[in-house]
Structure formats: C-alpha cells, structure tokens
Amino acid sequence: MAKRNVEIMVGLFVALALAALFMLAMKVSNLSGLQGVQGYHLTANFDNIGGLKVRAPVTASGVLVGRVSAIRYDTQQFQAEVTLLIEPQYAQFPEDSSASIFTAGLLGEQYIGLEPGAEEVVLREGDELQVTQSAMVLEELIGKFLFDKASGE
Amino acid sequence: MSTYLQNLGHSVLDFFERLGRGHLFLWQLLLGLPLLLRRFSLVIQQLHSVGVLTLLITLVAGLFVGMVLGLQGYNTLVDFGAEESLGVMVALTLVRELGPVVAGLLFAGRAGSALTAEIGLMKATEQLSGLEMMAVDPFKRILAPRFLAGFIALPLLALMFSAIGVMGGYLVGVQLLGIDEGAFWSQMHAKVDFVEDVLNGVIKSVVFGLVITWIALFEGYDAMPTSEGVSRATTRTVVHASLAILGLDFVLTALMFGS
Numbered sequence: 001m002a003k004r005n006v007e008i009m010v011g012l013f014v015a016l017a018l019a020a021l022f023m024l025a026m027k028v029s030n031l032s033g034l035q036g037v038q039g040y041h042l043t044a045n046f047d048n049i050g051g052l053k054v055r056a057p058v059t060a061s062g063v064l065v066g067r068v069s070a071i072r073y074d075t076q077q078f079q080a081e082v083t084l085l086i087e088p089q090y091a092q093f094p095e096d097s098s099a100s101i102f103t104a105g106l107l108g109e110q111y112i113g114l115e116p117g118a119e120e121v122v123l124r125e126g127d128e129l130q131v132t133q134s135a136m137v138l139e140e141l142i143g144k145f146l147f148d149k150a151s152g153e
Numbered sequence: 154m155s156t157y158l159q160n161l162g163h164s165v166l167d168f169f170e171r172l173g174r175g176h177l178f179l180w181q182l183l184l185g186l187p188l189l190l191r192r193f194s195l196v197i198q199q200l201h202s203v204g205v206l207t208l209l210i211t212l213v214a215g216l217f218v219g220m221v222l223g224l225q226g227y228n229t230l231v232d233f234g235a236e237e238s239l240g241v242m243v244a245l246t247l248v249r250e251l252g253p254v255v256a257g258l259l260f261a262g263r264a265g266s267a268l269t270a271e272i273g274l275m276k277a278t279e280q281l282s283g284l285e286m287m288a289v290d291p292f293k294r295i296l297a298p299r300f301l302a303g304f305i306a307l308p309l310l311a312l313m314f315s316a317i318g319v320m321g322g323y324l325v326g327v328q329l330l331g332i333d334e335g336a337f338w339s340q341m342h343a344k345v346d347f348v349e350d351v352l353n354g355v356i357k358s359v360v361f362g363l364v365i366t367w368i369a370l371f372e373g374y375d376a377m378p379t380s381e382g383v384s385r386a387t388t389r390t391v392v393h394a395s396l397a398i399l400g401l402d403f404v405l406t407a408l409m410f411g412s
Contacts, residue, residue: 001250006201013205017309021351027338028244028319029347055261055343057281064339 025101039066039087040125043077044099044112050135052101052110058084065090068112084112094119096133110135154232160336171375172295178371181310184295185290185304195383196299196305202263203299204306207281208313212258215247215314220247224321228329240341243322244315248345248354249410252315254402257361260307264371268299269390273383286317292320296370304368353409360401365394 049071058066066086072080085092096117103110114129123129189196222243230236257407272295275281319341326332345351369390376386 005196009205010200011199013200013208013306014309016208020309022310023316024248024312024319025347028248028316028341029345029351057339057343104164109193 001145035143039085040091041069042084042093042123042127042129043087044084044129044132045074045077046082046099046101046132046134047079048104048134048137049080049082050101050110052082052135052138054074054114057111058114059111059115060087060090060093063115074088082112091122093123095121095123095127096131096132097129097131100133101135103136156311166207173399174375176393178233178374180302182297184365185293186301188293189297189301189403195294196301199298199302200306203268203302204210204309207260207263207306207310210303211310212317213312213316214255214259215252216321218251218314219243219247219318219323220325222318223322223325223330227326227332236326236330237336237340239322239332240319241344243326244319244341244345248350248355248403250406252311252318253354253357253361255399256311256358257365257398258395260303260362261365261369261398262308262391264303264306265365265390266387267371268303268366269387270367270383271379272296272299272370273376273386277378277380277383278375279378284293286394289305294390296374300370303369304362307362307365308355308358311354311361315354315407326357328359343364356386356409357402358406361398362407363396364401368394368397394412 020112052068052071054068054071056068057064058068063117066084068082069085070079073079082099084099093114094117098115098121100113100115102109102113117131223239226239226242227236230239230242252277271283276294281295283292284291319396327334327337372386372390373383376382
C-alpha cells in the first residue's frame with residue numbers, strides 16, 4: 001500500500017512538471033506561434049524597415065490582426081520586402097489599404113499598422129500592399145530638423 | 154621550511170587524489186545505470202524522496218521569487234513607461250537563470266544534503282560493506298538509482314519553479330499593479346523563444362542535476378565513517394554543490410547566450 005502511494009506521488013510529480021513545461025511552451029514562449037496560425041499572406045515593400053523583426057505584431061486600429069512572417073531584401077526594387085501573415089477572421093481589408101511601420105512608445109519595439117482603404121475589392125493571399133510608409137529613423141529626423149533650421153535662417 | 158613544503162605537497166596530492174576518486178566514482182555510477190532499466194521501481198522510490206519531498210519548498214520559493222521580480226521590475230520599468238515589458242522580464246529571468254539556479258540551490262540544500270547523510274550513514278554503519286558481503290553491488294543497488302533520480306528530478310523541479318514564478322509575476326503585475334493583461338502575455342509570447350530560452354534553461358538544470366547528485370553521492374561515499382565525518386561531508390556537499398552551480402551557471406550562460 002505504501003509503495004502504491006509513493007508511485008502515485010511520483011506520477012503526480014511528473015505530471016505537474018509536464019504541465020509546467022506545457023505552460024512554458026504554450027503560454028510563455030512562442031512555440032505555439034506562427035506554425036499553428038492559419039491565415040493569408042500579404043507583402044509590402046518598404047524603403048526602410050528600421051528595427052522591424054520577424055514576429056512583430058501587425059495591428060489595425062491598435063488591434064492585433066497578424067504578425068510579420070518574413071523579411072527579405074528585394075534585389076530587383078532595392079527595397080525591403082515584408083511578408084505579413086494576417087489571421088483569417090480579418091479577411092476584409094480593401095485593396096488600397098496602407099501599411100506603416102510605427103514604434104510602440106518612445107523606445108519600444110516596432111510594429112506594422114494597417115490603415116484600411118475604401119475600395120470594394122479586398123486583399124487576398126499573396127497580394128501586395130501598394131501604399132507603405134517606412135519606419136521613422138531617429139537620426140534621419142534629427143538630420144532633417146537641423147537642416148531645416150539651418151536653411152531657415 | 155621543509156615541513157611547509159611537505160604540507161603544501163600533501164594537500165595538492167590529496168586534492169588530485171580526491172578528484173581522481175570522484176571521477177572513478179562517476180564512471181562506476183554510469184556503469185550501474187543500464188541495469189536500472191530493468192528495475193525502474195528503485196528509481197521511482199528515490200524520485201519520491203528526492204523530487205516529491207522537495208516539491209513544496211520549490212513551489213513556494215518560485216511563487217515568491219516571481220512576485221518579488223514583478224514588484225521590483227515594475228518599480229524600475231514604470232519610470233520608462235515600459236511596464237508592459239514586465240512579463241518579458243519576469244519570464245526571461247526565471248526561465249534562463251533563476252529557475253535552474255535557485256531550484257538547483259534549493260535542491261542541493263534539501264535533497265543533496267539528505268543524500269550525503271544517508272549514504273554516509275550507510276557507510277558508517279557498514280551497511281554498504283554488508284551488501285558487498287552478500288555479493289550485491291552497492292553501486293548498482295544503492296547509488297545508481299539515487300543518481301538517476303536526482304538527474305531526472307531537478308529539471309522537472311526547475312520547470313515548475315519557472316512556471317509558478319511566472320504566475321507569481323502575473324499575480325503582482327496584472328492583478329495587483331494593474332498592467333494590461335493582454336500586453337503582459339503577448340509581449341512575453343513575442344520575446345521568449347522555446348528552444349533558445351526554455352530548452353536552454355532545461356539543459357542548464359540537467360547539468361546542475363548531474364553535478365549536484367554526483368557531489369552529494371561522492372561526499373557521502375567518501376565520508377569518514379564517523380558521525381563527525383558524516384556531518385562534515387553533508388556541509389561540504391551543500392557548499393561545494395552551491396559553488397559548482399553558480400560557477401557552472403556562468404560558463405553555461407556564456408556558452409548559450411554569450412555570442
């Protein structure tokens with residue numbers, strides 16, 4: 001009988017540990033991330049993506065609608081080509097929607113904001129977002145500001 | 154003068170002799186492992202005394218470490234308006250460092266010392282010699298199951314420590330201090346990588362489990378067979394195992410996250 005109790009306790013112990021691993025895998029880390037997510041892909045070309053990373057959030061009006069699934073450099077157009085994976089329930093973005101790269105807070109991470117357009121035709125798998133706005137690079141902004149100041153006087 | 158030199162030489166030789174005995178001991182432990190596959194009930198018995206009985210202190214410590222991390226992290230991050238990153242901070246700290254290390258230190262104190270005392274007393278009361286007289290190999294029957302159990306138990310304990318620590322951080326951060334719940338989890342989700350962070354933490358705790366159990370069993374086996382010798386060996390286990398964890402943690406961190 002005592003042996004049975006010992007075995008039950010050990011079984012419980014191992015089960016608890018597996019539950020902890022499951023929680024760390026699913027809830028804390030990104031194992032459940034992109035592979036499991038269904039959705040459709042959109043591409044967008046940017047002159048400068050700043051510090052945008054794969055897995056960065058894609059939001060519309062601040063609501064998370066998808067994630068960045070790939071970033072590569074397009075040697076034909078000399079621009080960064082970003083692939084977005086949008087969740088299937090948000091499939092009604094008009095064709096003339098625009099994508100901009102924003103920064104969360106002053107020092108936060110960068111994410112993509114989608115601004116819906118007004119066309120009737122909606123974007124489908126593999127379509128490209130035509131209107132894009134690059135990331136703000138702080139050095140560029142400061143440079144521009146100083147240049148304007150100097151030329152104004 | 155020559156006595157000083159002799160003392161120095163003696164202690165150096167002593168040290169290397171112990172080191173050599175320690176490694177031979179590890180080799181014999183490893184030789185004993187294959188037999189355990191057929192008698193796994195021996196390991197389960199030890200998993201109970203090494204793992205299950207260490208569970209409570211690990212869980213309580215994990216919860217409070219997570220809560221303190223949440224509280225202190227919030228105070229620092231709120232100045233930068235970045236309190237949403239609290240989840241990332243708590244999760245990475247726990248999964249990468251504090252989970253394996255603090256669980257390891259607790260394990261060395263709670264289970265390692267018990268192992269040393271048990272083995273040391275078995276030696277002092279000549280139970281180990283008795284087993285040998287009956288042609289039962291104490292390495293296979295007594296030491297190897299304890300070794301394997303410690304090796305299995307610590308990674309499991311470290312995982313639970315990290316998981317409940319994150320819950321503690323959540324309790325303080327979200328429920329008490331009012332950080333947005335979605336931001337807390339989603340930022341954590343975005344920044345913590347399963348292979349890079351969680352699995353590397355598990356690898357750390359596997360290494361710690363091996364080293365702690367090895368030190369504990371060897372100190373017990375090598376103890377002077379007197380009550381004073383056993384008590385000294387127990388102290389040495391806790392001190393040496395703790396130092397080994399902290400030193401190895403730096404080496405492993407440099408290897409895993411350094412470049």
